[in-house]
Amino acid sequence: MSVLSSVHMDKESLEESLKLLGYDNEDLFAYLQQKALGNPLIEVKVNKEFDERAVKEKTVVYKPDKDDPSDTVSAMEQVFEEVPALDTFLLEQIHANMRDTPLRELVLFLVAFINPEGYVTIDLDDAAEQKGVEPIMMLDALTLLHQLDPPGVGARNLQECLMLQTERDGYAPEIAYYILENFFQAFSDRNWQMIADEMDVELADVKAVFEYAQSLDPTPGSAFGDDSLSLPRPDLYLQTVDGHLTVKYNEWSSPVVVFQKDYYEEMMQYEDEDVQQFLAANKTEYEQLRSAVAFRKELLLGAGELITTLQKGFFLESRELKPLDVSRLADDLGISISDMREGVLNKMIETERGTFLMHQLCGE
CATH class of the missing domain: 1.10.10 (Arc Repressor Mutant, subunit A)
Known part of the structure; x- marks a missing residue:
């Protein structure tokens, strides 16, 4: 049974799920965060412990030596340091330390206008006009932004x-x-x-x-990663226990959609029809988003288990990778070939033999 045939969701939810499949973890966080900005029932969280670990640890990327046909594993020497992007670093601090208030929403809005050097590039009056608030409120939001690390971030000059x-x-x-x-x-x-x-x-x-x-940093954001250069964090990892392969989802790297239960219960006390419709619509959006994120996880796990099982000889017996039929894999998973290539095969899996892009494990 394919992953798609084992879940039940409407067409709109399925399309949302397949859309999320194409995102890496950084893009997924950004997309969910945009959803949360428009829905007070949604909060997006990430595990800070993984981020701290990622900065310290090195990710080894498997890349066979094309000049040596017999070399399938020795060229695992291309090492990258994973450095969090500035906007990701700021968003995590905001969600960890600021309550869900209209002022926090303005801080999140300002983060979108911070350049790679760490400076706010939007005029506060223009920002206030865009958000429909008084300039003094936007200034309060900027003051909160200034309290985040790195020191100096959010400056206007x-x-x-x-x-x-x-x-x-x-x-x-x-x-x-x-x-x-x-x-x-x-x-x-x-x-x-x-x-x-x-x-x-x-x-x-x-x-x-x-x-x-002279000892101060004129560009406090420059020490952080560039999203276009940093490697995505692996979605999956493979464990070998007593000769058996087990694929697990990397919970550290995946953002989590959280329901704002207290806010929902508080607003449910109002009998106003418009309020009730507002809550119902936003709760439906939350449930669809949560299902889409869960489906993304289930589909990636299914793909990882399918591919690593077919490459069992490579992981357990040091054999060469076998060429796999990607169309057949897509059929087995119940997804289109384009979703397979654009959503699954560009993901990474961490193993004892290195960290691979999934398409590499297909022999491509």
Whole structure:
């Protein structure tokens, strides 16, 4: 029985499920987060422990040596460091530390306008107009964003970036913040004597602040990963126990859709018909999304079990990979060949012999 024939869902839910299948974990998180922004009954969570582990550990990617036909495993030396993307890092902090409020929604909105260097690129008045809120509320959201790591993230310009870092540094020179706030142009032009005279401090003190400023990071976002370059985290991993292969879903890497039960029960107390319809529609969307995420997991597990079983000789007896018929695999799973290639075979599976793209295990 195929995976598709073992589940029951309407056409719309099935289309949503197959759409999610094509996403890697970072794209899936971003998609679910967009859904959550428009649905107060949905919260998206990720496991922070995996993210901390991913930064420290190396992922070994299997890549056969084309110049040596007999080499099927030795070229596992192409190693990448997994570095989380800046927006992912910020979103995880927001969901872990901020309550679900309208203000948090504005913080999430601002994250979408942070460039790779860590600066907010949208004017706050324009942002307030887009979200239909008062400018002061958007400023409050920016203030919350400024409290996140890395220090300086969310700044609107270099001056603000350096001020934010100085404000959070307990070892900063006592007059550093004041100079950056009130004499930034003169400070940048190295007009130190004028600043010393205006503040009635020693010239050496101003120079010390300049030396301190050189230690600050003008681009706090640059230390983070680029989504276009970083490897997706494996969706599956393969264990060998007593000569038996077991495929498991990598729960660490997958975002989880959580139902906001307290909010739902609180709003259910209102007898207003519009409120009830609003809750019903959003609960239906949550249930469809949860089913789609669960189906994605089930389908990837089914594909992993099918492919690794067919390649049992490779994993247990060090034989060469056998060429597999991808069309037959798609039929066995009950999905189209395009969904197989675009949604399944571009996923990764971590094994004791390295981390593989699924299409590699098909002999492609």
